[in-house]
Amino acid sequence: GAVVSQHPSRVICKSGTSVKIECRSLDFQATTMFWYRQFPKQSLMLMATSNEGSKATYEQGVEKDKFLINHASLTLSTLTVTSAHPEDSSFYICSARGGGTDQPQHFGDGTRLSIL
Amino acid sequence: QKEVEQNSGPLSVPEGAIASLNCTYSDRGSQSFFWYRQYSGKSPELIMSIYSNGDKEDGRFTAQLNKASQYVSLLIRDSQPSDSATYLCAVVYNTDKLIFGTGTRLQVFP
Numbered sequence: 712g713a714v715v716s717q718h719p720s721r722v723i724c725k726s727g728t729s730v731k732i733e734c735r736s737l738d739f740q741a742t743t744m745f746w747y748r749q750f751p752k753q754s755l756m757l758m759a760t761s762n763e764g765s766k767a768t769y770e771q772g773v774e775k776d777k778f779l780i781n782h783a784s785l786t787l788s789t790l791t792v793t794s795a796h797p798e799d800s801s802f803y804i805c806s807a808r809g810g811g812t813d814q815p816q817h818f819g820d821g822t823r824l825s826i827l
Numbered sequence: 828q829k830e831v832e833q834n835s836g837p838l839s840v841p842e843g844a845i846a847s848l849n850c851t852y853s854d855r856g857s858q859s860f861f862w863y864r865q866y867s868g869k870s871p872e873l874i875m876s877i878y879s880n881g882d883k884e885d886g887r888f889t890a891q892l893n894k895a896s897q898y899v900s901l902l903i904r905d906s907q908p909s910d911s912a913t914y915l916c917a918v919v920y921n922t923d924k925l926i927f928g929t930g931t932r933l934q935v936f937p
Contacts, residue, residue, distance in 0.1 A: 813859045
């Protein structure tokens with residue numbers, strides 16, 4: 712149980728392109744979803760927290776107009792990196808949690824984004 | 828600032844040995860603790876959750892929690908080369924966020 716699907720797994724695109732990443736909880740309802748970014752040899756950095764039907768809460772330093780998050784249903788959240796630039800190249804990982812704050816987060820397989 | 832501290836390693840152990848991974852956290856109010864395993868280039872995978880002081884065992888894994896010392900550890904018995912990965916300690920703080928340590932890289936050699 713607790714399977715989270717994330718697509719695409721890898722994106723390579725030109726600078727200025729917008730990229731959309733989907734995160735789905737397949738066998739449970741995710742009341743809260745999270746988006747992380749991880750640079751090589753570093754730990755996960757939380758970008759934003761998303762609750763179904765509400766606006767996402769962004770971490771300090773994360774531009775909400777650059778990283779658009781939509782959590783339209785209890786099983787789907789999307790992250791759109793708008794007008795991506797080479798410095799946005801990173802490993803983006805979503806996670807989903809089915810219950811309260813004491814429940815674990817389950818992670819998707821991640822999306823490796825490379826902006827040329 | 829909420830912190831979760833781990834030794835980055837690498838921790839090298841021979842196959843069949845016990846690997847001991849340690850983690851300390853800064854907020855006494857924390858109630859939920861998790862260990863994740865992350866293989867290179869992959870996303871984290873949940874191994875254990877622990878909420879109460881003491882030991883919690885699941886197969887070859889044992890999580891230990893000491894809230895008074897703000898210390899949580901993970902023991903891996905009969906370590907296998909396939910256990911070689913980075914192990915992330917994660918702590919839930921009152922803000923609802925999961926704060927990760929930087930991870931300890933474990934190497935199990937045959």
